[in-house]
Amino acid sequence: MNIISHSHHKENKQIKQINWSAIILFALGFWLSGSLLLDFVLIPSLATxxxxxxxGFASAGFTxxxxxNxxxxxxxxxxxxxxxxFSxxxxxxDKKQKSFIIFSSLLFLIALAYTYLFTPHLSAWGLCLNQFNTIETMPSAMILWHKSYWILETVKYGLGITLLRWSYQNK
Known part of the structure; x- marks a missing residue:
């Protein structure tokens, strides 16, 4: 019985802890690189x-x-x-811990805003509701949503890069 207990105790000591810095580096790296790809490669190529x-672009864009999101x-x-x-x-x-939580919370709120506000509104503004309208100008409300999107994207990149740097230094 002692042999089983002793070997079981050894196995518990060999279990490694989760590397949270690696997780955050992967998540932020994947997220920010995906955003860069979407913002500066996919959408501009669709526009050109x-x-x-x-x-059908509004429904495809929504998807x-x-x-x-x-x-x-x-x-x-x-x-x-x-x-x-980390906290x-x-x-x-202490100061960096509080900033880390605040920055992470802001990133989460930005992701929520994109999912439940920006994508539905921009897709709705993109739908062609009047087939007889020959003027193809972007509505002013849609321009405002686009400007707000790019402001949030800039904030997201700034916060994300800061958290990436702090996580890498913490590794």
Whole structure:
């Protein structure tokens, strides 16, 4: 009986702890690189090929951004979880711990805003409700949503890069 207990005790000591810094580095790296790809490769290529002028683009955009927004929520949740773990383990100094939680919370709120506000509103504004309207200008409300989106994207990149840097230094 002691042999079994002794070997079981050895196995428990061999279990490694979770590397939270690696998780946050992966989540932020994946999230930010996906955002860069979407913002600066996919959407501009769709615009230059004329696909954004097609009648079905609003529904396709809703699907593309809807899927990516759910991935953003998962990544933001992982980042926020890591922030709480860092705070609980006191891995960072007090000021940086508070900033880490605040920045992570802001990233999570941005992901929520994209999922439940921006994507539905931009898709709705993109629908062509009047087939007889020949003027193809972007409504002013849609321009405002786009400007707000780019402001939030800039904030997201700034917060994300800061958290990436802090996580890498903490590793």
């Amino acid at each position: 090929t004329g696909m954004m002028a097609q009648s 593309i951004f809807g899927v990516f 759910r991935i953003e929520l998962i990544c933001a949740s992982l980042v926020l979880t890591c922030a709480f773990v 609980f383990n006191h891995d960072l100094d």
